[in-house]
Amino acid sequence: MDKKVREDVHTTGVPTLCQACDARHRGVCGALNTNQLVTLSKHSVRRKLDPGTELVGEEQDVSQYSNVIGGVVKLTKMLSDGRQQIVGLQFAPDFLGRPFSRSSRFSAEAATDVELCSFSKGLIDRMIDESPDLEHKLLEQTLKELDEARDWMLTLGRKTAAEKVASFLHLIAVNVDPEASESEGPITFDLPLTRADIADFLGLTIETVSRQLTKLRKDGVIHIENNRHITVPDIERLNDRASL
Amino acid sequence: MDKKVREDVHTTGVPTLCQACDARHRGVCGALNTNQLVTLSKHSVRRKLDPGTELVGEEQDVSQYSNVIGGVVKLTKMLSDGRQQIVGLQFAPDFLGRPFSRSSRFSAEAATDVELCSFSKGLIDRMIDESPDLEHKLLEQTLKELDEARDWMLTLGRKTAAEKVASFLHLIAVNVDPEASESEGPITFDLPLTRADIADFLGLTIETVSRQLTKLRKDGVIHIENNRHITVPDIERLNDRASL
């Protein structure tokens, strides 16, 4: 579809939904036509969530889809005895929601401050029916998530604690600042997750995560400030630790 | 599309491609129109593979898609030092292939005797462009695989060896004989994987897999004949062991 047309939509007083959504061309809105955009904009809500806010519970019915505008959303599954595993992290501008299924198989929770653009599921489902572009976009995002999930299965099943933590840092570096991680030179970023979340993502305990982080720090692979702020002087050394 | 039409295709001398593909409505062929079916049938090859045959290598270019007609295909990823992880199992009538990407991110290998129906990637990619139904089918299969991958991440990250093995048996039971696992009474099936493959799927060693299987046998949860043939007298007891 034509970029100019979509700009017109926004400049004629329609809410700012899609300026954010397709900022990096992965939100659903890039695949909609003008009419659909206008309709969607009228029925969408922009909202901010505090860390820990639950968006959808496991097995719970879902009536909303969302685009992640900012922050990180964690997708978690839990066993009956409380053991927990994070099965995915959604960064801006990921799409959040499971087409063709009424209930969610995991819970979605804000890991950081999160900014969302939410809209009714039924509306999008109807648009999917009439718009192949939208379905194509969804297929691409789903395939990407599947690739990521499978990559992570290798990490969960076969890597040591040290490699897992290094892999995690690499993943965060790539996702919070894709440009910086491409170029040369030191990379710095803030961890969007607590130690407990990192442990749940890696299938480890908080103590092991903490120990491995201090080991990386003592070995000079990373610098840590205020528990959250990370500097990686040489990304290659980190990748070696991650067995990438 | 109309069932009668498709039957006509087959009864008028066109190869049997799609009788198998849409047997359980998950192959791609169920979403094609008559013209596409005829074209595809002309350009498709049915073939049998021995266990261990590699279909696609990791990072290798893919020029073929396939439907799995029978047997089990394992998708594996490997680290540079040889550690291996199975990231997915494909049963009939799953679709095998990664749209929108020229190279595969994992290798695909026959775990058992496998029967396939293969066709050129370019042909299907063109049909995807012109047929929303096909894309819809692919999206559904991809979503299903994503759900399965995320379920397995919980198993890999948070379950004990005993729970992993029980979870694996449950998964196989459900996939090789979906009907039997729904109804009451004992379930029996053949393991499609060697102990080494099971270990690679579960992120364990063969020794641990073996020990956990004998433990389940000694506890009367399963019976084993000839290393491969399994009987589960009471599926509930197995599920308990799997923490399902």
Added chain:
DNA sequence: GGGCGGCGTTGATCCGTATCAATCGGCCCG
């Protein structure tokens, strides 16, 4: 028939990560 190789089981030991416990620092609130 006998040897051999692949697959699986079982035993002894080791090591990595979990568990339990204590402490620290920052932050909020009384």
Added chain:
DNA sequence: CGGGCCGATTGATACGGATCAACGCCGCCC
């Protein structure tokens, strides 16, 4: 200012699964 809470770190110990090693079973081929 002091107390209490939460997240993180660090230390001591326990334990589950990996590793190393030996052996059994079975089919295949010389």
